[in-house]
Amino acid sequence: MNLFSNYPTEVLILLFLIVTFLQSGIDKLTDWQGNLSFIKGHFKNSPLKNTVPLLLAVILILEIVASLLMIVGVYQLYTSELKEMAILGIELSALSLIFLLIGQRLAKDYAGAMTLAVYFIISIIGLSLLVVNN
Numbered sequence: 001m002n003l004f005s006n007y008p009t010e011v012l013i014l015l016f017l018i019v020t021f022l023q024s025g026i027d028k029l030t031d032w033q034g035n036l037s038f039i040k041g042h043f044k045n046s047p048l049k050n051t052v053p054l055l056l057a058v059i060l061i062l063e064i065v066a067s068l069l070m071i072v073g074v075y076q077l078y079t080s081e082l083k084e085m086a087i088l089g090i091e092l093s094a095l096s097l098i099f100l101l102i103g104q105r106l107a108k109d110y111a112g113a114m115t116l117a118v119y120f121i122i123s124i125i126g127l128s129l130l131v132v133n134n
Contacts, residue, residue, distance in 0.1 A: 007077050013126035014077075014086055017093050018070045020119065025063035028056065046106045055103070059096055066092035083130045090130065094123040 028035050040052050048055060066089045073086025097120045104113035 006081070010086070010126060010129050011074060011077060013122060013129070014070050014074050014090070016122060017090065017119075017126065018067050018074070021063040021070075021093055021096070022067035025060055025067060028060045028063070042109065043103065043107050046103075046108070048103060048106055055099075059099060062092055062096040062099070066090075066096060087127065087130050090123055090127045094120060094127065097123060 036053060036056060039056055040049070043049050043052055069085050069089030069092065071089075073083065073089050076082040076085055097116050101113055101116050101120070104110075104116065
């Protein structure tokens, strides 16, 4: 079985989301203080200002877990055509995007919120393709 001939769009979307969320998670891990400082400043006038470290940790965990599930999902698509891990990974990535969207809206960063829509649309397309072809 050739992975790209059977699931080319699904795999490319998964790879895109893996790169996006794994890089973001690794960045948070390797520069926790820098990210925390930036986010605290970003949310200084929002209702979330006192919970930034906890919320950043939640997003970090979601991003890493989603990435790992999608990596396993790509492997399973290739080896056994199983889609459950890929679906779960995309669902977690979409959920993290919703959490990020809530934060951006509460911080009144409407331009930042708008950019998340592109990632969310890609996630929903990937999820739809995996579920419909399941």
